[in-house]
Amino acid sequence: xxxxxxxxxxxxxxxxxYSAMGVYALAFIAFAIDLARRSSAVGVxxxxxxxxxxxxxxxxxxxxxxGTRTLERPALKRPVLSRLSARMDNDAAMPYGRxxxxxxxxxxTVLAWALHLVATVMRxxxxxxxxxxxxxxxxxxGTLLIMTVFLLVLVRSDLRFLGTFVTGLVLxxxxxxxLQFYVEVAPLPPALQSAWLVIHVFxxxxxxxMFALGFALSTVQLLxxxxxxxxxxxxxxxxxxxxxxxxxxxxxxxxxxxTLENLSYRINIVGFILWTFTxxxxxxxxxxxxxxxxxxxxxxxxxxxxxxxxxGYIHARATRGWRGSRSxxxxxxxxxxxxxxxxxxxxxxxxxxxxxxx
Amino acid sequence: MxxxxxxxxxxRWFWRQLTSMRxxxxxxLMLAIAAIPGSLVPQRSSDPNGVTQYFADNPDLAxxxxxxxxxxxxxxxxxSAIYLLLFxxxxxxxxxxxxxxxxxxxxxxxxxxxxxxxxxxxxEHDAPxxxxxxxxxxxxxxxxxxxxxxxxxxxAEGESSVSAERGYLRETGNLIFHxxxxxxxxxxxxxxxxxxxGQRVLVEGQTFVNTLLAYDSFNPGRFFDDGTLDPYxxxxxxxxxxxxxxxxxxxxxxxxxxxDVTVTPKGAEAxxxxxxxxxxxxxxxxxxxxxxxxxxxxxxxxxPDGTVVFSDSVPFLPQDANLTSLGIVKxxxxxxEQLGMIGFFYPTQDKAESGANFSSYPDxxxxxxxxxxxxxxxxxxxxxxxxxxxxxxxxxTQQNGGSTGVDSIELKPGESTELPNDLxxxxxxxxxxxxxxxxxxxxxxxxxASFDIHHDPTQIWLIxxxxxxxxxxxxxxxxxxxxxxxxxxxRADGTVHLEYAGLARGDDPAxxxxxxxxxxxxxxxxxxxxxxVATPETT
Numbered sequence: 001x002x003x004x005x006x007x008x009x010x011x012x013x014x015x016x017x018y019s020a021m022g023v024y025a026l027a028f029i030a031f032a033i034d035l036a037r038r039s040s041a042v043g044v045x046x047x048x049x050x051x052x053x054x055x056x057x058x059x060x061x062x063x064x065x066x067g068t069r070t071l072e073r074p075a076l077k078r079p080v081l082s083r084l085s086a087r088m089d090n091d092a093a094m095p096y097g098r099x100x101x102x103x104x105x106x107x108x109t110v111l112a113w114a115l116h117l118v119a120t121v122m123r124x125x126x127x128x129x130x131x132x133x134x135x136x137x138x139x140x141x142g143t144l145l146i147m148t149v150f151l152l153v154l155v156r157s158d159l160r161f162l163g164t165f166v167t168g169l170v171l172x173x174x175x176x177x178x179l180q181f182y183v184e185v186a187p188l189p190p191a192l193q194s195a196w197l198v199i200h201v202f203x204x205x206x207x208x209x210m211f212a213l214g215f216a217l218s219t220v221q222l223l224x225x226x227x228x229x230x231x232x233x234x235x236x237x238x239x240x241x242x243x244x245x246x247x248x249x250x251x252x253x254x255x256x257x258x259t260l261e262n263l264s265y266r267i268n269i270v271g272f273i274l275w276t277f278t279x280x281x282x283x284x285x286x287x288x289x290x291x292x293x294x295x296x297x298x299x300x301x302x303x304x305x306x307x308x309x310x311x312g313y314i315h316a317r318a319t320r321g322w323r324g325s326r327s328x329x330x331x332x333x334x335x336x337x338x339x340x341x342x343x344x345x346x347x348x349x350x351x352x353x354x355x356x357x358x
Numbered sequence: 359m360x361x362x363x364x365x366x367x368x369x370r371w372f373w374r375q376l377t378s379m380r381x382x383x384x385x386x387l388m389l390a391i392a393a394i395p396g397s398l399v400p401q402r403s404s405d406p407n408g409v410t411q412y413f414a415d416n417p418d419l420a421x422x423x424x425x426x427x428x429x430x431x432x433x434x435x436x437x438s439a440i441y442l443l444l445f446x447x448x449x450x451x452x453x454x455x456x457x458x459x460x461x462x463x464x465x466x467x468x469x470x471x472x473x474x475x476x477x478x479x480x481x482e483h484d485a486p487x488x489x490x491x492x493x494x495x496x497x498x499x500x501x502x503x504x505x506x507x508x509x510x511x512x513x514a515e516g517e518s519s520v521s522a523e524r525g526y527l528r529e530t531g532n533l534i535f536h537x538x539x540x541x542x543x544x545x546x547x548x549x550x551x552x553x554x555x556g557q558r559v560l561v562e563g564q565t566f567v568n569t570l571l572a573y574d575s576f577n578p579g580r581f582f583d584d585g586t587l588d589p590y591x592x593x594x595x596x597x598x599x600x601x602x603x604x605x606x607x608x609x610x611x612x613x614x615x616x617x618d619v620t621v622t623p624k625g626a627e628a629x630x631x632x633x634x635x636x637x638x639x640x641x642x643x644x645x646x647x648x649x650x651x652x653x654x655x656x657x658x659x660x661x662p663d664g665t666v667v668f669s670d671s672v673p674f675l676p677q678d679a680n681l682t683s684l685g686i687v688k689x690x691x692x693x694x695e696q697l698g699m700i701g702f703f704y705p706t707q708d709k710a711e712s713g714a715n716f717s718s719y720p721d722x723x724x725x726x727x728x729x730x731x732x733x734x735x736x737x738x739x740x741x742x743x744x745x746x747x748x749x750x751x752x753x754x755t756q757q758n759g760g761s762t763g764v765d766s767i768e769l770k771p772g773e774s775t776e777l778p779n780d781l782x783x784x785x786x787x788x789x790x791x792x793x794x795x796x797x798x799x800x801x802x803x804x805x806x807a808s809f810d811i812h813h814d815p816t817q818i819w820l821i822x823x824x825x826x827x828x829x830x831x832x833x834x835x836x837x838x839x840x841x842x843x844x845x846x847x848x849r850a851d852g853t854v855h856l857e858y859a860g861l862a863r864g865d866d867p868a869x870x871x872x873x874x875x876x877x878x879x880x881x882x883x884x885x886x887x888x889x890x891v892a893t894p895e896t897t
Contacts, residue, residue: 186608190635291647
């Protein structure tokens with residue numbers, strides 16, 4: 001095996017990538033089984049019990065829930081908030097024990113991540129440069145970073161319940177990259193020959209990884225908050241209504257919406273700092289390559305829009321009536337804009353950030 | 359009857375609305391939405407040709423959009439209104455906060471709350487025996503102070519406590535971030551006014567003097583004085599392009615552009631230098647960027663009597679990746695009629711099945727120049743400026759090529775041919791006949807480089823403000839601001855009860871563990887400082 005032959009290296013990179021996608025798919029299944037198990041674990045316990053434990057856990061006192069739910073977020077959540085400041089409280093309504101499928105899912109994800117890493121590094125060696133100079137490579141490195149961020153965060157907080165989302169997202173993106181964006185190894189055009197390619201694009205991918213996790217947490221937060229509201233209202237409602245509201249029963253085993261919101265915020269602010277840096281590094285590079293630091297190129301416009309949306313998200317946390325679900329929507333819109341910027345703006349919009357042959 | 363607000367009342371109400379967080383958030387979201395149209399519709403600032411094309415493609419819609427300033431979104435009244443309001447709102451919010459923060463920086467931490475047990479991270483311990491409440495608090499105070507807390511000590515009946523606060527940098531960073539954003543906006547808004555940008559095309563061997571008239575196009579800022587241009591000279595000595603030749607997937611892709619130049623400052627020695635894509639040359643207060651390149655075939659037109667009426671290397675604009683290039687030659691004087699030529703240059707000519715010429719490789723392997731000749735009125739005598747890159751053929755008669763039935767002129771480097779109508783001779787001069795004779799055509803046609811020359815004295819400000827923005831973000835978002843209290847109460851039996859608690863001011867994920875760590879360190883300190891119980895000494 002001649003490891004200096006770019007074509008051969010690239011084909012090994014492809015084998016590794018397709019293997020990684022296969023293992024990600026298995027991990028996805030394991031995580032999905034875990035969610036199903038969570039649901040059935042919740043189902044075992046009587047709905048009546050559920051309402052009680054739940055109201056007690058998220059509200060502290062159900063009585064105060066009665067009439068005070070107005071425009072603001074339920075006041076009853078406030079006292080919980082400050083105490084939730086500890087790194088990651090497991091304040092799930094329903095304790096959920098050890099899960100073998102969850103462990104299998106994480107192990108498979110780590111294996112797939114290793115293959116993914118090998119694929120990316122080999123592509124880099126095949127091209128003899130950083131592996132993020134076109135859409136295909138950027139997608140490969142970007143998803144690798146999303147996964148890396150996820151696995152690193154797992155060391156500190158138990159966010160394994162996001163496994164289905166993260167492996168699913170990475171699978172879809174890698175699938176699109178491999179089928180639609182694939183290009184053969186090509187040398188860097190002079191316009192991309194810059195140290196800023198390494199810095200600007202890498203930090204942008206890292207920021208994207210953060211925003212992806214923030215998005216996932218905000219989505220679960222919205223579902224969770226809907227469930228919590230149903231549980232609170234359901235205390236007085238007939239049983240049938242509760243049952244229908246609790247279709248995503250596994251939510252009971254996940255942290256409360258306030259915890260999810262705090263986690264999402266912490267991850268998104270790191271993403272925001274990285275994004276700010278991306279924008280500035282891009283400006284410096286633009287000045288060197290195009291002679292102006294800012295020219296409202298389509299990609300610049302969307303990078304700016306994303307920056308403003310997340311700035312709004314951060315301010316929303318300090319704005320009356322915007323904490324909670326509304327700010328979660330901003331995080332979701334923000335990440336949608338990130339995906340739009342990557343997938344749509346690059347491919348369909350005219351601009352200076354056009355990648356050679358995608 | 360409602361009480362009247364009066365003018366001041368209304369202004370105050372308006373100001374309060376504008377500077378509220380809710381309005382700021384609303385304006386931020388508006389700004390994000392307002393920026394979108396600029397990515398959907400071509401903008402005059404970044405894509406003027408796209409705008410022209412848009413008008414041609416949508417003759418009904420375009421004027422309406424133009425009325426709405428959709429082609430100048432980022433300088434439009436509505437976009438400007440949003441960001442100006444946003445920045446006024448920001449300033450209105452930041453000023454009182456700065457004042458407040460300034461006072462807080464000098465204020466003592468607040469009195470210890472009566473019931474610490476209601477606060478987060480609350481821990482209680484019994485102090486080691488023989489501990490003195492007041493001494494315990496002294497230790498806690500030292501400990502907190504060395505950890506960067508600002509401390510205040512409070513004494514009450516039977517209890518001592520220390521109140522501590524840290525993380526003032528969080529608010530400082532926050533204010534710096536917002537202030538620096540204003541700085542960025544002001545610099546961007548006014549900065550461009552003090553500089554200029556100009557374009558100039560140079561063929562290999564040509565020299566340019568940095569004066570107003572020497573530019574092909576020149577855009578001065580509002581406050582820029584042409585007189586301050588520093589008249590240095592810039593010569594393009596050589597323009598080299600490297601093409602990928604090993605990787606068959608990318609065969610012929612340019613992998614390097616290098617412009618070897620000589621810069622001669624006024625009254626100083628000439629210094630050789632290099633301009634590359636991504637590698638501008640900073641010299642004499644200007645930045646010189648390499649933004650384009652192509653071929654400039656040397657064309658000579660000779661009148662029938664042998665007088666050379668035109669001889670120049672004409673920059674041909676590249677039309678595709680293999681540098682099929684289009685150029686215009688205008689010969690207004692010296693011939694029986696005014697002469698215009700539309701030329702195509704193929705660095706490596708090839709013929710499609712249809713018979714059309716195309717270039718199959720961007721380097722000079724088999725160069726060919728084709729010329730379509732027009733005679734008549736070039737329209738140069740009316741005093742109306744015309745583009746050197748376009749030929750208006752309205753008042754011209756086409757003599758060959760196209761539908762005339764006469765073949766276009768085809769020339770290889772070094773060849774000449776008769777012009778139609780016995781107008782004279784046209785030659786395609788070979789730049790390096792000796793090498794061409796030996797079979798190497800690489801130097802037969804000179805190349806041109808198009809340079810952008812910019813001067814912006816405010817960029818240093820911009821980068822400084824940007825650095826402050828980043829610094830402000832890091833500290834404003836990541837430094838935890840928190841209050842911590844330690845209270846020691848002496849019980850009736852003489853033992854000391856210790857309480858620890860914290861309060862987060864802003865997002866503070868580590869508060870609980872910080873209080874726990876403080877308690878642990880404090881207890882350890884108390885144990886190590888325990889008075890040694892006096893053992894009766896033997897005499």
